[in-house]
Amino acid sequence: MLKKVALSWIDENKSHLVGVSDQIWDFAELGLQEFKSSALLIQELEKHGFNIESGVVGMPTAFVASYGASKPALGIMGEYDALSDLSQKPVTKKKVLVEGAPGHGCGHNIHGTSGMAAAIAVSKALKAQGIKGTVKFFGCPAEETLVGKIFMVRDGVFRGVDAVFSHHPSTMNAARLGSTNALNSVKFQFHGVASHAGASPHRGRSALDAVELMNTGVNYMREHVVQEARIHYVIEEGGGAPNVVPAYASSWYYIRAPERSQVEHIYRWILKIAEGAALMTGTTHSYKFLTGGYNCLNLQTMADLVVKNMREIGTPTYTEEELTFAKEIQKTIPSENIVESLKRSKREDWQNLRDVIIDRTIPEPWGKGEVSGASTDVADVSWQAPTKEFSTATWVLGIPGHSWQIVAMGKSSVAHKSLIFAAKTMAACVLDTMTQPSLLKKMWDELEKAKQGERYVSPLPLDLKPPTDQFHPQ
């Protein structure tokens, strides 16, 4: 009955919810600039009796919306940031909507809305049935830049929450058990002396030499760190013209590894290499730590719960028209890339999906022990309380991440159906967790085990402020 109230509310408000997602798709705002998107979500939640705390942790677009005051307190997270230069019309060919503008290339218009819908639906069920408990919607900005949740965690925004659910659009209906890489993002600046590169190079000290020697040092270091580590860099500035010894040069590094302690070890080594590069070149240097995050702890108990609810609710069916649209999108993806992405999903039955456009199956949770190369700030929340981000099939199989195809599908009826399915699944999971103390206890026991005795220490210095003035893509 409890779930029925929540699921019916979602059904009854389907077209309105879809409208919210489409509006956020239209806004397509970058991280920490999601003013219209966050305002829209706040407006909706307020309308349904949620208390709003906005502008949390010095981020104008971060907020917490709460309904209820008693324990247990269940959290739902929503993201709503877009990606730069991905503006695209909702059509099956690459067609820019607004030149140079951002686009929802990771489906966060749906992410924010499915979470919001689930939170409201849960509140309706609590009210109707007189159940004790609190539902909190965490409006999390700037996921793409790994900023929002990491600052929110550092400043205690998730304190007191008993479990957290989140939904991300994807190509599969999945509750994976794998982890993600921990990460540090850091920029290096070298200062040398400018001089005529032909007439008086002996009087110059090249900052670019320092950047290059630092990169060389890091590349030699690679052999001697855990082989799963991923270290990537760009040279942001390397001088203006060859005939002037560059007095200033800068680089930007991402350091990733499966565990936080591994990232920290490599990070400290890289700081020494930077120091060495400055010594070798007679330059000076400084560095700026931008952000850092943990690996994700995914729990079997939560994954099983998601799969159970997904199966009870049932995946959407699609009309001929929807499948034709999806097929046209899938045709723009080389078939070898589709096969490669299916293989990389590590699903046991991936072979069966070779000729599938949109996956309607709900597999058992999989991927225990796997670590994805990417990173997410959901991971930091997973160290505070049992946390599960699951996905629903929103896009065609094989679709590349952060692509025009994702933007194009973000407003389609296939995506809308996925949003509704996800919102229902999340509401059901939250209600189950809220009303079954033994389930919640099982989640906490499993979380303690997953931590392996490690304690979460925020990678962010205490005085570091959210980078509201800069954009740095994931």
Ligand SMILES: [Zn+2]
């Ligand atoms: Zn995303």
